């Protein structure tokens with residue numbers, strides 16, 4: 001069993017942040033399905049205690065920790081950074097086995113009470129766009145494509161999708 005840490009950088013670094021990170025939930029769902037122990041870390045301490053640390057960030061202006069003298073802990077070999085907050089429209093996609101994993105709808109239990117987290121099944125039926133809004137991460141996309149079937153992320157105990 002591996003010890004996995006997941007850090008939602010927007011949750012730590014933004015005031016009044018209101019929604020969960022779907023990528024974090026998929027990463028958690030994937031690892032828990034394989035028997036790994038997953039922790040949603042809400043600080044930047046002791047990252048070297050984990051076999052793997054995933055740090056996800058949606059917004060480019062969310063601050064992330066820098067440890068000064070010892071270098072950025074997010075550059076450590078056990079840390080994987082991802083998301084538009086780090087790479088904007090060059091962000092690598094999640095690997096398919098994680099992208100299409102059932103989200104862990106309990107990742108934020110006891111930490112946050114996002115309404116969209118507690119009431120909804122969350123996922124992408126389609127991805128991409130054709131409108132080219134200049135500020136948007138989808139600005140280079142030319143079309144909408146089918147992405148996930150509903151059953152991939154549907155939790156029947158939740159009233160909404």
Ligand code: SF4
Nearest residue numbers: 129131132133136138
């Ligand atoms: S903001 Fe982005 S996703 Fe929305 S319509 Fe514009 S390009 Fe498409």
